[in-house]
Amino acid sequence: MVTASRPLRADAARNRDKLLAAAAELFAERGLDVPLEHIARHAEVSIGTLYKHFPTRDDFVAQIFPQRLAALDVIGEKALAEPDPWQAFAGYLEDLYALQAEDRGLNDVLVRDLPNAPEVVSACHRGAGHAGTLIDRALAAGVLRADYSIADLATLTRAMAQVIRDSPDEWRRFLSIYVEGLRA
Amino acid sequence: MVTASRPLRADAARNRDKLLAAAAELFAERGLDVPLEHIARHAEVSIGTLYKHFPTRDDFVAQIFPQRLAALDVIGEKALAEPDPWQAFAGYLEDLYALQAEDRGLNDVLVRDLPNAPEVVSACHRGAGHAGTLIDRALAAGVLRADYSIADLATLTRAMAQVIRDSPDEWRRFLSIYVEGLRA
DNA sequence: GGTTAAGTCGAGGGTGCCCTCGATTTCTGT
């Protein structure tokens, strides 16, 4: 069933873009919970127009974060290209949380479930896939503690989210201590 | 300057107690941010009466948590009595976060600064004192990584708060991995 | 039992955010 909607009118397309840009900026700075009214104001568009284009907050999230989550694939590939299994895994963690630390909204996305943004969910699944491979490789090489699993990484991610929020300069140290605990 | 206020009338004392009990229960279950109206309802007292007894939310916090934080002293003493410096330190962490995991409000208290509840702040300082001693002893014994400091423990506490909130059954595992990373 | 200070009550005003909808404006195809 093809829902061939007519193309947007020029002014509408412009406003849509302004809204997306505003949302992306405010999400990154203030997190996923910025009032939608702030986004509208920042985009210089009325609140009614905002709701016309993006009826729910998750519509913004679904438009903005899949792109940003593509970075997850990039660091995943990068890590998979690293020959040393320990370096690959540890480097992946560094890169992942560096990404998270740069974007308050992304930090939120990785902690919440967003049942209404399937593309975001699937991007996270892809990321988890990479991470799983890295874990398996490290396990096979015997460099990672034998009982480590992807669930532990999920827990770590939530913990890191909090550390990043509270003290954006100390997360590397925290991570490095935790990672020490991971060696086989 | 002694502000000898008259004793409370019987009904007032009763209501005050009901309010404290309600607040303690709801803080523990739902965290520090329960609506004050819920507390009043749960205490079967009007919202006006609540404000009469406790003009701010921090007045509740200041009444409720110093008691609860006394448990911090207990586990601190217990740890100081343990002869093995590593066991003392690691056991302290276990006990501390077990406490935190039992009480959603306490979990919140340990993450926020509460400038308006000086008794709470000072109880935390006392706790930090114990922890500092335990760290120093472990460092002196050479069993703890040499650069560890009380600031790291503060970071850990925030991280643990998040882990406890999200997955109340997995915090022990998370902690044990982190603690592995701590051995000298 | 009467007096009165102390205490209780809850309606209601304030704020911040959510979301809708009818009046108005603007684009676009002819």
Added chain:
DNA sequence: ACAGAAATCGAGGGCACCCTCGACTTAACC
């Protein structure tokens, strides 16, 4: 240039929480 479809606008209703204040009730003391 005009008609009509498409967009825009923002006032306003709803909700959850905050907090206040004046009218009412009650305990405490004689």
